[in-house]
Amino acid sequence: MTLNYIWIAFFLIGFLVATYKAIFLGQTELFGTMLNNLFDSSKTGFEISIGLTGVMSLWLGMMKIGEKAGLINLFAKGVAPFFRTLFKGVPKDHPAYGSMTMNFSANMLGLDNAATPLGLNAMKDLQSINPSKDTASDAQIMFLVLNTAGVTLIPTSVIALRQSIAIKEGLTNFNAADIFLPTLIATFVAFITGMIMVSIFQKINLFKLPVLLFVGGFAALIIGIYFMVSSLPPDEMSRRIGSIGSGFILSIVILFIAAGAIRKQNVYDHFIEGAKEGFNTAIRIVPYLIAMLLAISVFRTSGCMDYLVNGIAIIVAACGLNTDFVPVIPIGLMKPLSGGGARGLMVDVIKNNGGVNSFVGKLAAIMQGTTETTFYVLAVYFGSVDIKNSRHALVCGLIADLAGFTAAILLAYAFFH
Numbered sequence: 001m002t003l004n005y006i007w008i009a010f011f012l013i014g015f016l017v018a019t020y021k022a023i024f025l026g027q028t029e030l031f032g033t034m035l036n037n038l039f040d041s042s043k044t045g046f047e048i049s050i051g052l053t054g055v056m057s058l059w060l061g062m063m064k065i066g067e068k069a070g071l072i073n074l075f076a077k078g079v080a081p082f083f084r085t086l087f088k089g090v091p092k093d094h095p096a097y098g099s100m101t102m103n104f105s106a107n108m109l110g111l112d113n114a115a116t117p118l119g120l121n122a123m124k125d126l127q128s129i130n131p132s133k134d135t136a137s138d139a140q141i142m143f144l145v146l147n148t149a150g151v152t153l154i155p156t157s158v159i160a161l162r163q164s165i166a167i168k169e170g171l172t173n174f175n176a177a178d179i180f181l182p183t184l185i186a187t188f189v190a191f192i193t194g195m196i197m198v199s200i201f202q203k204i205n206l207f208k209l210p211v212l213l214f215v216g217g218f219a220a221l222i223i224g225i226y227f228m229v230s231s232l233p234p235d236e237m238s239r240r241i242g243s244i245g246s247g248f249i250l251s252i253v254i255l256f257i258a259a260g261a262i263r264k265q266n267v268y269d270h271f272i273e274g275a276k277e278g279f280n281t282a283i284r285i286v287p288y289l290i291a292m293l294l295a296i297s298v299f300r301t302s303g304c305m306d307y308l309v310n311g312i313a314i315i316v317a318a319c320g321l322n323t324d325f326v327p328v329i330p331i332g333l334m335k336p337l338s339g340g341g342a343r344g345l346m347v348d349v350i351k352n353n354g355g356v357n358s359f360v361g362k363l364a365a366i367m368q369g370t371t372e373t374t375f376y377v378l379a380v381y382f383g384s385v386d387i388k389n390s391r392h393a394l395v396c397g398l399i400a401d402l403a404g405f406t407a408a409i410l411l412a413y414a415f416f417h
Contacts, residue, residue, distance in 0.1 A: 006334075006341070010295035014302035021303070034301045041297040044347070045290035047168065057278030059156045062256050063106065064274025065267055069259035072105055073098070081210035086146075086195065087139040088202060089129065096125035100143055107150040107372070119147055119377070120384050127385040135389040136382060138202045144381055144393050145198050148372040149190035149400035151218070154249050155183045155369030157343075162365055165347065165356045175239070177246045179362055181229070182411035183369040185222055190371050190404025197396040292344030300348065305330070324417065325409050327353045328364045332405045335367070336374040336398060343368065363412035370404040 018034055021027040066072055083090075083097055090096055099122035106118055122143060130137040136144075162176040192215065199206050206212075229240045260267040299305050313326045327349050335342040346368045353360040374397040382390055 010299040014298035017302040041293040057275035060278035061271035061275035066256040149194035158369040186408040189407040193403035194400030
């Protein structure tokens, strides 16, 4: 419902401002420009969405292979001690652990759309052991907050969008995976922040071996990669990060296929089964992206987006800070409300601020890949099991979002500015 109001407001405010400019400032050509941009935006939204189809089919196909080969279950067993520490009240070997692992796996591979049905199933499993059916349990809150601030190993959707935009811009030899490391670090910051905030509310002791091993191992991996590239010039750093990201992603693909082959699975058929889901997922994105791009087009063409961004820039400059990051602020404001809306803003920001390979373009992609949509996930996940009292879930989720967005900005400056 909140997104509905924002969508309507973009159209109405943009039209009213354009009307004022046409009547009182003589900018009568603004309406024609606005209409042309509406048509262009709808075309852009369709073209970019179709460009996602291949990558979404690739990753959902690979996820299906990994699932059938048993790698997902193996991962579930590996993180079980970590999960048992965080999720209070969930019995050992409960089906909820498997559902949550599948959901986290999809999020870690950047398959945000594919993660939703898996998350709904996990929430249903957790609801089966919830003593108060209309109030979120501690385990459900922890799951939701970690879901909205989940670690993204491979920002698949964002990489696919960047590649699609790069093709549209005519770029050659473009590495869409060069945002891999900063996105990974930013999501890790959001994840840890969310975990700490929920643990404070629920009085969970995080100083236990499974938690320390998980956090320490992940942090060591990130620090190791960072020190490999930190001394390089920005251009070389970007190229090296892109190579690491590409190599990591390719290794995941080979691992899934090899595991399926070793277990004598029909890997090809499993891939086709998953790829069909990927095609359907990509097609479902089309109307959402077009809808948001249309609203943003009206808002931007009227000049309202410039007023918003310039106002923020004035405040940031008054604080003595660099303002190059300001154009991505609207993405940060939209992301907790709507993933589709933020995706539309990301495309718009890239298009109007130097392209996909610019500093702003890279920062927009990092921010888009950093966290999930807190309000949307809370409404859909809790709504699916008729929970009305979300307790401290929203506060913890928004604090994690803020930490992730702040980290995204600082990391973009460190790696690409």
